Amino acid sequence: MQHHWKELIAVDRYTVQSRGVLQEVDRKVLTLLYQPLIGCRALALYMTLWGELELLDGQEATHHRLMALMQCGLPDIYSERLKLEGIGLLDTYVHAKEADEPKLFLYELRPPLAPDQFFRDEMLSVFLRRQVGRHLFIQLSNFFARPSIDETKFTQVTRSFSDVFSAVPAEQIVAGLSEEAGPELLEGKDHIRRDEASYVLDDGVFDFELFFAGLSKQLVPRRAVTAKVKEAIKKLAFLYGIPPLEMQKLVLGVIDPAYHIDIDALRRAAREWYELEHGGVEPRLVERVQPLAYRTMENI
Known part of the structure; x- marks a missing residue:
C-alpha cells in the first residue's frame, strides 16, 4: 500500500456526489451491518461525506475541511477511504491538474446493499457473523426481516400498464411540443441513479484455468458455470481458502442431471468443507496492510 502523501495532501480539493438518493434504511444497514466489518472510523467518514453531499452541493473544498470535521489526520482519512472503496461503498476519481497545482478528487458515495442482498452475500454475511457472534447475528437478521406471506393463497388482480394508460396519437404529441420541452433541459446533468454497493474480487484470487482443466466436460459443461x-x-x-481441485469436488457434488449448479447448495458444501478442515472456526475479515513478503510478526 502506498503512503498517503504520495496520493493525497491536505491542500488537494474534493467534491462529493452520490449514485442515488440515500435513505433512512441505508443508515441502518451501514450502522448495523457494515460498521462491524469496516469499523467506526470508516463509517464516520462515509457519514461525513454524506453530510458534505448536501452541504457542499457540488462545490469544492480542501481536505483541511475533512480533517477539521472529523478531527483526525490525513493518514487516517486516507486509510479509512480505502476501506470504503474496498467494500464497495465509495468510488474515488481524481482529476490531475498541472504538476504544481492541487489535485481534485471526486468522492462518489454508493448506497449499501439492501438487507436481503447483504445476508445472501457469500462473504459479507459470514464475516459479519464472525465479527458479532451468532446471537447478535440472528438478532440483526431478524431486525431486517419481515413476515413472509404465502402468495399462493391470493389471486393477483394488478392491472397492466395498457389497462390503465393509453398512448397519445403521434400528431397530438407533435402539436403539443414546444422548444422548451426538448432534451436540452438535461444538458450537463444526469438523472439520479441507484447503484448499490458492490465490491470487486480480482480474478487472480482463484485459478479457474486449473479448475476447468480437471473437470470433465461431460460431467460439468462450461455452460453450467454461468457468470453468477x-x-x-x-x-x-x-x-x-478452497483450492481449485477441492472446488471441483464440491461442484460435482451439487450439479444436477440438468447440468444446473445450485449456488445455495454450493455454499452449504463449501461451509461444511471448511468446518471439517478448520473445526468450525469462522473465517475472519482482516485488513491487508502489507504484501505478504514484507509482513513481520510483532509481539511474538
Whole structure:
C-alpha cells in the first residue's frame, strides 16, 4: 500500500456526489451491518461525506475541511477511504491538474446493499457473523426481516400498464411540443441513479484455468458455470481458502442431471468443507496492510 502523501495532501480539493438518493434504511444497514466489518472510523467518514453531499452541493473544498470535521489526520482519512472503496461503498476519481497545482478528487458515495442482498452475500454475511457472534447475528437478521406471506393463497388482480394508460396519437404529441420541452433541459446533468454497493474480487484470487482443466466436460459443461456461478465460486474460494481441485469436488457434488449448479447448495458444501478442515472456526475479515513478503510478526 502506498503512503498517503504520495496520493493525497491536505491542500488537494474534493467534491462529493452520490449514485442515488440515500435513505433512512441505508443508515441502518451501514450502522448495523457494515460498521462491524469496516469499523467506526470508516463509517464516520462515509457519514461525513454524506453530510458534505448536501452541504457542499457540488462545490469544492480542501481536505483541511475533512480533517477539521472529523478531527483526525490525513493518514487516517486516507486509510479509512480505502476501506470504503474496498467494500464497495465509495468510488474515488481524481482529476490531475498541472504538476504544481492541487489535485481534485471526486468522492462518489454508493448506497449499501439492501438487507436481503447483504445476508445472501457469500462473504459479507459470514464475516459479519464472525465479527458479532451468532446471537447478535440472528438478532440483526431478524431486525431486517419481515413476515413472509404465502402468495399462493391470493389471486393477483394488478392491472397492466395498457389497462390503465393509453398512448397519445403521434400528431397530438407533435402539436403539443414546444422548444422548451426538448432534451436540452438535461444538458450537463444526469438523472439520479441507484447503484448499490458492490465490491470487486480480482480474478487472480482463484485459478479457474486449473479448475476447468480437471473437470470433465461431460460431467460439468462450461455452460453450467454461468457468470453468477463463477462469481460464487470465486467468493467461496476466497472466503474459505478452497483450492481449485477441492472446488471441483464440491461442484460435482451439487450439479444436477440438468447440468444446473445450485449456488445455495454450493455454499452449504463449501461451509461444511471448511468446518471439517478448520473445526468450525469462522473465517475472519482482516485488513491487508502489507504484501505478504514484507509482513513481520510483532509481539511474538
